[in-house]
Amino acid sequence: MASHAVCIQRVAPPCLGASQVNKSKTVSPFSVSIITRRKRRSGGVRCSLVDFIGGDLVKPDIGRWLEDVEKHKSIAIYTPHEGGYEGRYLNRLKEQGYYFLDISARGLGDPETTLLNPYPVCPAHLGKQPIARWYYPPEVDYRLSALPPNAKGLVVWVIEAKVLSKSELQFLALLPSLRPNVRVVAECGNWRKFMWKPLAEIAELAAQE
Numbered sequence: 001m002a003s004h005a006v007c008i009q010r011v012a013p014p015c016l017g018a019s020q021v022n023k024s025k026t027v028s029p030f031s032v033s034i035i036t037r038r039k040r041r042s043g044g045v046r047c048s049l050v051d052f053i054g055g056d057l058v059k060p061d062i063g064r065w066l067e068d069v070e071k072h073k074s075i076a077i078y079t080p081h082e083g084g085y086e087g088r089y090l091n092r093l094k095e096q097g098y099y100f101l102d103i104s105a106r107g108l109g110d111p112e113t114t115l116l117n118p119y120p121v122c123p124a125h126l127g128k129q130p131i132a133r134w135y136y137p138p139e140v141d142y143r144l145s146a147l148p149p150n151a152k153g154l155v156v157w158v159i160e161a162k163v164l165s166k167s168e169l170q171f172l173a174l175l176p177s178l179r180p181n182v183r184v185v186a187e188c189g190n191w192r193k194f195m196w197k198p199l200a201e202i203a204e205l206a207a208q209e
Contacts, residue, residue: 065089065196066096073176074184074199076161076169078191085194086187090157097152098183101143104159105186111168115140115156115175140179153181161186169203 069075079086094100113119120133143154158164158172164186172184186199199205 062092066092068196069093069183072198072200074173075196076186076188076199076202077194077196078189079187079194080192081190089194093155097150098155099147099151101139101154101156102159103139103156105161105164111171140182144179144181153183155183155185158184158186161188166203169199170205173199173203173205
């Protein structure tokens with residue numbers, strides 16, 4: 001039985017010419033994923049050496065921090081999401097002789113009424129007791145009256161101040177002018193590193209003046 005030789009000819013698809021068949025290559029899904037990763041890396045956020053070394057330590061700007069607190073008297077700070085950095089700067093103010101009033105902006109109500117005037121509080125009556133109203137002393141004036149003689153002043157540290165309106169931020173920026181021994185530090189947002197700005201600039205108070 002005679003053997004027949006079979007000749008297999010490579011035929012190009014109709015969309016490609018015969019000269020382009022050898023140039024076309026098959027792309028594996030692994031190479032596509034590698035290309036996609038490279039594109040993602042090229043368009044990502046670049047990190048510097050400071051982001052990896054000494055991130056949990058106090059930066060050399062601690063002197064400028066103390067100067068800006070004394071100069072502007074009301075500061076808006078932006079902290080990293082993981083938290084903990086603001087404690088280093090808080091401790092430096094504490095070493096200067098400041099005492100602290102930590103309050104949260106959520107549930108604060110009217111800042112002027114809560115901080116400078118006696119404000120009412122209605123306790124839960126559970127539907128059985130009569131509705132009562134208690135009055136608390138002003139938070140700032142009460143703390144100022146309780147400060148020891150050697151205290152440098154009172155720092156009102158406002159947590160989650162990003163939920164406050166512009167008018168409420170403007171009042172906090174003006175609070176040191178109403179009470180000279182008071183300094184205000186408001187946490188107005190988050191950033192990759194600890195940074196701060198004058199609160200009057202954030203509240204657009206300087207532009208209105």
